[in-house]
Amino acid sequence: DTAVSQTPKYLVTQMGNDKSIKCEQNLGHDTMYWYKQDSKKFLKIMFSYNNKELIINETVPNRFSPKSPDKAHLNLHINSLELGDSAVYFCASSPLTKVTEAFFGQGTRLTVV
């Protein structure tokens, strides 16, 4: 049973396209996140949702729009893809407590050509 699952695992697309990455967690967690990991392995938080509501929106271009249809899902839609968007995107979830661990998905490697 996969706790946090992302699809697709790999995504290759051309500049200017619009794409979505889906994330689902079956842990019953209230909080979900999107992280971006660049080629230097630096993990940067992009968004955080708590019970379908946006609570963190770091400095991310507005071409990135998260959508949470319910608390088990947090999808990431990216418009007008650019070369610099190439990275690995990770979804994660955690319970709504102050001291807790996060559970990560396997990542989506996005390559923009």
Added chain:
Amino acid sequence: SQQGEEDPQALSIQEGENATMNCSYKTSINNLQWYRQNSGRGLVHLILIRSNEREKHSGRLRVTLDTSKKSSSLLITASRAADTASYFCAPQTSGSRLTFGEGTQLTVNP
């Protein structure tokens, strides 16, 4: 939020040796967590140490926390080739947001 800074950036050891990685942070924390990332995979939680704890063990892992120096260390004893991975620390100040640095890339040579 704040991120931890892991040191060294890369570490290469022989199987059976111990590996020590360090993490420094800037402000007061509620807890600090260590995660492992195998190549091409997501992060996996290893251990959490609270601000009022000084040391914690989990199997071959030993974590220390020195809040006066704002630093933590992760010791892996009797390393194995399967321990090859990137290791990240995540100091947590409030809420549930976790921020990470660039990690320490550990290579354990058989």
